[in-house]
Amino acid sequence: MTVIARGRALLYNVYIMLRKFARTLRSHLTRFSFGSTSAIITNLGLMAGLHSGPHAKGSIIGGILIIAFADNISDSFGIHIFSECERTDKKEVWTSTSMNFISRVIVSLIFVALLIFLPLNAAVIVSIIWGLFLLAILSYFIALYDGTNIYSSIAMHLLIAAVVIVLSNIAGDFLINRFQ
Numbered sequence: 001m002t003v004i005a006r007g008r009a010l011l012y013n014v015y016i017m018l019r020k021f022a023r024t025l026r027s028h029l030t031r032f033s034f035g036s037t038s039a040i041i042t043n044l045g046l047m048a049g050l051h052s053g054p055h056a057k058g059s060i061i062g063g064i065l066i067i068a069f070a071d072n073i074s075d076s077f078g079i080h081i082f083s084e085c086e087r088t089d090k091k092e093v094w095t096s097t098s099m100n101f102i103s104r105v106i107v108s109l110i111f112v113a114l115l116i117f118l119p120l121n122a123a124v125i126v127s128i129i130w131g132l133f134l135l136a137i138l139s140y141f142i143a144l145y146d147g148t149n150i151y152s153s154i155a156m157h158l159l160i161a162a163v164v165i166v167l168s169n170i171a172g173d174f175l176i177n178r179f180q
Contacts, residue, residue, distance in 0.1 A: 033138045035103035037157075038075065040131040041164050042067055043111045048165045049172030051124045054180070061115050068108035076101040107134070128165065135161055 046063045050056055076097050083093040114130070115123045136154050143153035 032099055032103045033142060034079075035072075035075075035100035036107050036138060037135065039068070039072075039104040039107035040135050041161050042071070043108055044128055044131045044161065045164045045168035047111070047115075047124050047127055049168035049175075051120060051169075052173060053176045057115060057120050057123075060120075061112055064108050064112050064115075068105050068112075072101055072104045072108075075104075132158055132161060 043064050046067065047060055050060050050063060053059060079100050080093060080097040083096055110130070111127050114127050117123075118126060135157055139154040139157040140150055143150040146153075
């Protein structure tokens with residue numbers, strides 16, 4: 001075998017390894033992005049809706065922790081059941097379920113830490129900035145892997161998050177003023 005043939009074979013093997021790595025990375029990104037996106041938007045909506053209420057900090061932290069575990073377990077279980085119905089490989093089922101659960105808990109605990117260590121208004125603002133930044137990063141990688149327009153993907157996802165935040169804030173202010 002000539003040096004050129006060996007070089008081609010080596011490049012081909014590297015190419016195959018990179019494709020496998022990209023598929024694995026894509027698979028993990030899909031699992032991580034579902035849980036993370038859900039946690040980001042849900043928690044930002046919760047913070048926007050409850051930040052002006054009485055005992056807001058404790059209410060928000062309690063709400064986030066409840067969402068991080070109770071809602072998360074039910075969503076992860078739903079993903080698990082759906083994957084089983086699709087006759088997905090058992091390892092894949094458990095990986096998807098675990099990645100969803102873990103990513104949502106991690107994102108939620110980051111928001112809780114911000115609430116614990118910052119004054120309420122600062123924590124809400126920093127959380128919104130942090131959450132939108134994470135959402136933009138996830139949107140970037142998803143668009144990159146899907147081959148879609150990166151800017152429109154990021155803009156669409158941030159717009160959806162902004163609508164959730166604004167509507168949650170309006171609903172929270174209305175309900176707090178109505179029942180206070």
